[in-house]
Amino acid sequence: MTTTLEHTKTASIPQGGGLARRQNFLTGLIGGAIFAWLFWFLAHHFLDATSRTWSDEVAASVTLGWIIGFWLGIGALNAPGRWLIGKNNTRADDLYLAGQGQGKSRYWKFTTDHKVVGVQYIIMTMVLLGSGGILAMAIRTELIVPGNHFVNQQVYNGFIAVHGMLMILALIVAVAGPWGNFVMPIMCGARDMAFPRLNALSLWTLVGAAALLLTTLAVGSLTMGWVVLEPIANQAGVGMDFFAMAIIVFTVSTTVAGVNTICTVLTMRTKGMTLSRLPIFVWGAIIAAALGLYAFPYFSLVEAMTLMDRTFSTSFFVANAGGEGWLQANLFWLMGHPEVYVILLPAVAALFEIAAVMSRKPVFSYRTAVAGMTGLAGLSILVWAHHMFTTGWAPTLGGPFMLTTELISIPTGLFFLVLIGTLWRGNIWMKLPTVWMFGFIANFIIAGVTGIYLSDIPLDDQLHGTMFVTAHFHYVFVGSVLFGAVAALAFWFPKVTGRYLNEFLGRISFWLVFIGVQVTFLAMFASGLKGMPRRYSSYALIFEHTNFITTIGAYIIMAGMLVLLGAVITSWNKGEPSGPNPWHANSLEWLVPTPPPLENFDVLPVITEDPYNYGEELVRS
Amino acid sequence: MSIDTESEHAAHGGHDDGHHEPPEVVDGRQKMGVWLFIGGDMIGLSAILFTFLYLRGVNTDGHWMSMWGYTGHPYSYYYNILDVKGGSIPNATLIKVGPLSAGLNWFVTVLTVLSAGIIWMAERGLRATKNVKSYTTMAGIATAVTILSIVYGIIQLQHIPQIFTAHNDSLTMAYTAYDSAMMAVDGSVVIHLFILAFLGLGLTIRSARGVINGTKWYQARLVRLFWVWVAISSVIASLVTTTVNTIH
Numbered sequence: 001m002t003t004t005l006e007h008t009k010t011a012s013i014p015q016g017g018g019l020a021r022r023q024n025f026l027t028g029l030i031g032g033a034i035f036a037w038l039f040w041f042l043a044h045h046f047l048d049a050t051s052r053t054w055s056d057e058v059a060a061s062v063t064l065g066w067i068i069g070f071w072l073g074i075g076a077l078n079a080p081g082r083w084l085i086g087k088n089n090t091r092a093d094d095l096y097l098a099g100q101g102q103g104k105s106r107y108w109k110f111t112t113d114h115k116v117v118g119v120q121y122i123i124m125t126m127v128l129l130g131s132g133g134i135l136a137m138a139i140r141t142e143l144i145v146p147g148n149h150f151v152n153q154q155v156y157n158g159f160i161a162v163h164g165m166l167m168i169l170a171l172i173v174a175v176a177g178p179w180g181n182f183v184m185p186i187m188c189g190a191r192d193m194a195f196p197r198l199n200a201l202s203l204w205t206l207v208g209a210a211a212l213l214l215t216t217l218a219v220g221s222l223t224m225g226w227v228v229l230e231p232i233a234n235q236a237g238v239g240m241d242f243f244a245m246a247i248i249v250f251t252v253s254t255t256v257a258g259v260n261t262i263c264t265v266l267t268m269r270t271k272g273m274t275l276s277r278l279p280i281f282v283w284g285a286i287i288a289a290a291l292g293l294y295a296f297p298y299f300s301l302v303e304a305m306t307l308m309d310r311t312f313s314t315s316f317f318v319a320n321a322g323g324e325g326w327l328q329a330n331l332f333w334l335m336g337h338p339e340v341y342v343i344l345l346p347a348v349a350a351l352f353e354i355a356a357v358m359s360r361k362p363v364f365s366y367r368t369a370v371a372g373m374t375g376l377a378g379l380s381i382l383v384w385a386h387h388m389f390t391t392g393w394a395p396t397l398g399g400p401f402m403l404t405t406e407l408i409s410i411p412t413g414l415f416f417l418v419l420i421g422t423l424w425r426g427n428i429w430m431k432l433p434t435v436w437m438f439g440f441i442a443n444f445i446i447a448g449v450t451g452i453y454l455s456d457i458p459l460d461d462q463l464h465g466t467m468f469v470t471a472h473f474h475y476v477f478v479g480s481v482l483f484g485a486v487a488a489l490a491f492w493f494p495k496v497t498g499r500y501l502n503e504f505l506g507r508i509s510f511w512l513v514f515i516g517v518q519v520t521f522l523a524m525f526a527s528g529l530k531g532m533p534r535r536y537s538s539y540a541l542i543f544e545h546t547n548f549i550t551t552i553g554a555y556i557i558m559a560g561m562l563v564l565l566g567a568v569i570t571s572w573n574k575g576e577p578s579g580p581n582p583w584h585a586n587s588l589e590w591l592v593p594t595p596p597p598l599e600n601f602d603v604l605p606v607i608t609e610d611p612y613n614y615g616e617e618l619v620r621s
Numbered sequence: 622m623s624i625d626t627e628s629e630h631a632a633h634g635g636h637d638d639g640h641h642e643p644p645e646v647v648d649g650r651q652k653m654g655v656w657l658f659i660g661g662d663m664i665g666l667s668a669i670l671f672t673f674l675y676l677r678g679v680n681t682d683g684h685w686m687s688m689w690g691y692t693g694h695p696y697s698y699y700y701n702i703l704d705v706k707g708g709s710i711p712n713a714t715l716i717k718v719g720p721l722s723a724g725l726n727w728f729v730t731v732l733t734v735l736s737a738g739i740i741w742m743a744e745r746g747l748r749a750t751k752n753v754k755s756y757t758t759m760a761g762i763a764t765a766v767t768i769l770s771i772v773y774g775i776i777q778l779q780h781i782p783q784i785f786t787a788h789n790d791s792l793t794m795a796y797t798a799y800d801s802a803m804m805a806v807d808g809s810v811v812i813h814l815f816i817l818a819f820l821g822l823g824l825t826i827r828s829a830r831g832v833i834n835g836t837k838w839y840q841a842r843l844v845r846l847f848w849v850w851v852a853i854s855s856v857i858a859s860l861v862t863t864t865v866n867t868i869h
Binding site: 294296313316320331 | 650651654657658660661664669671672676679684686795796797798799800819826827829830
């Protein structure tokens with residue numbers, strides 16, 4: 001059996017491509033480095049001629065130079081350039097850009113085929129999770145005993161900020177990136193995404209943003225968490241300029257990806273694929289994309305204003321010149337809470353898909369599932385100030401925001417209803433995706449219930465800023481979203497590679513991560529309940545035991561994730577062959593060959609039924 | 622999922638034309654894409670105007686349009702006097718700034734609206750008369766008007782007054798909250814104008830080379846959609862920033 005990595009080797013490389021034939025990740029890096037140096041030189045001589053090598057002006061210019069150079073080097077700006085001079089791509093150009101006949105090298109290029117982009121997102125997610133995970137281990141090692149000096153306090157602060165942001169980026173793309181690209185267009189009956197070049201742009205822009213984010217560790221001096229609160233952010237070192245520009249660039253990536261996802265689903269569905277016949281994962285992807293389109297402009301703006309305060313001496317957040325720190329908090333959390341659901345919804349929708357296939361039943365109350373996801377997205381834009389209960393901003397609005405936050409539990413409850421209802425009395429096939437799905441259900445209950453505690457103002461007054469909050473959102477992101485993401489990986493892995501993800505290693509990984517999550521974060525809840533504040537590099541003796549347990553738990557999670565990485569690597573080329581439809585599913589991605597051909601379908605299908613008629617199938621048989 | 626590939630295959634006479642979508646299908650998809658980008662841009666504009674109105678509303682310590690600073694010379698000037706001549710640094714005085722020129726603000730906006738009007742008429746003319754030469758000329762004029770509005774936009778940004786002050790324990794120039802908000806609004810307009818100039822130049826070149834013509838005009842329409850939105854957003858921004866800027 002050939003794999004996706006190999007299948008286009010059989011086709012010849014088309015003649016087109018032009019400049020793109022000489023561009024790849026390496027030329028992107030070189031272009032980025034050259035332009036970063038050029039902008040450093042220009043900024044140093046024209047903006048800041050003082051002896052300081054790394055002023056904020058220079059740092060911001062370098063980051064801008066990096067991303068422009070990276071785009072130029074990788075080939076992201078070829079199409080706008082050609083458009084400007086009145087040239088259109090030929091069919092051969094498009095085929096070359098889609099990676100035809102280029103084997104593994106197309107994974108290192110500005111390739112437009114949605115399946116290649118999907119695989120690139122898988123790799124990117126693993127890189128982001130791995131980087132963030134290493135920082136998490138460093139943080140937990142620092143906290144294993146009080147007064148430890150594994151890293152100094154300034155470095156520790158930087159680790160906290162970059163770990164948080166890396167993990168947020170990783171989880172935003174963990175499900176929507178790989179599977180929103182690889183399988184979603186096929187699920188809709190489309191030949192590709194609506195805008196293939198924008199698809200590649202969103203991926204490589206994310207790479208550029210991640211590089212900036214990781215560079216903050218080298219230039220240092222990040223003194224706040226990933227929320228980059230003012231006025232601390234204004235006083236931080238030049239790492240903050242890299243951080244802010246990384247976020248601005250990242251929001252370009254998510255906006256482009258969001259527009260692409262929505263357009264693909266709304267305009268490229270094949271005949272008969274009505275909205276009520278859409279696989280439920282597609283609903284999750286499109287609702288998350290729409291929510292991201294709403295939320296991320298705030299993120300971009302707040303970081304742009306932080307950068308302006310630092311480089312142009314504006315005063316958005318400087319109180320003695322008429323600015324206000326609460327403005328930053330408002331704009332940030334206008335993005336920050338919807339962003340949680342941009343992360344969560346694709347994972348939940350993937351689990352609905354897995355539950356239906358693995359229990360041989362239709363999605364229980366399909367419309368309730370769609371309503372729950374839509375309701376959650378709608379409510380999520382009305383709850384931002386619950387993050388500011390203890391800041392003193394608009395205390396009279398506390399009641400309404402507490403109410404809207406508690407209302408969130410209704411659509412969240414619908415998710416459990418749909419999942420349990422789908423599994424109820426089903427003929428459950430306990431394979432790897434199902435195992436991780438059950439892990440999600442268990443963890444998400446703890447995440448949800450502790451979230452209700454925190455929405456309550458009197459309790460939030462006591463727990464805000466403590467490790468209890470940290471444990472809560474780690475149950476959301478690690479215990480829930482990560483479990484959903486791994487379930488999705490195990491489920492669609494055979495479609496990407498033609499092989500099963502190693503069941504044995506996958507289960508070992510599951511138990512290590514599942515146990516690790518409980519050990520780590522239940523102990524962290526205990527630290528928080530005792531009053532341990534977040535983001536401190538040392539602590540009082542009263543927190544010693546719970547922190548020791550938390551760190552051991554974190555090591556267990558890391559061991560589990562390494563086993564999972566081993567399973568992915570070994571299964572990719574040497575795993576058990578799975579055939580095109582290993583789960584005997586009905587949705588379109590399983591009905592095309594594995595690996596799917598370049599444009600997915602020889603003949604576009606006409607859909608006559610919904611994808612979950614397993615029950616009827618059984619009755620008929 | 623039940624599918625029926627046979628009937629679809631037969632309907633196209635055995636040939637799959639899905640690989641070569643009709644232009645109107647591609648056009649519709651791209652139009653939706655532009656509308657979605659405009660939607661995202663609307664959120665961005667509303668966030669910027671929210672910032673402007675929020676800072677004006679809270680008027681922190683009465684400093685919406687004022688700041689403690691040093692007039693006449695930069696802080697470092699006095700610092701040097703202190704070092705060299707043994708003088709003393711004067712006390713910071715409260716410096717007030719007035720609203721920026723509404724005339725210049727509206728001039729940029731009018732230019733943007735004018736360029737949008739030209740590009741709209743050009744597109745309508747192209748579709749009605751198929752006269753590409755006329756379209757090229759008008760797109761070129763719209764681009765030139767946009768470049769002029771960029772120039773005035775930059776002049777507007779340069780006229781935002783700075784105050785010499787101590788800022789984050791360093792000696793620097795700073796902007797009041799009002800000036801900062803104006804810089805965000807005007808800066809956003811200028812960035813959008815740069816995008817319009819790029820698009821306008823592209824339309825001019827493409828129509829001159831015949832890529833856009835009387836039958837292939839859909840890209841002209843897509844650009845016009847965005848151009849009109851930028852003009853509308855410029856009017857909204859000018860309305861807000863010139864009518865509710867001061868606090869009485």
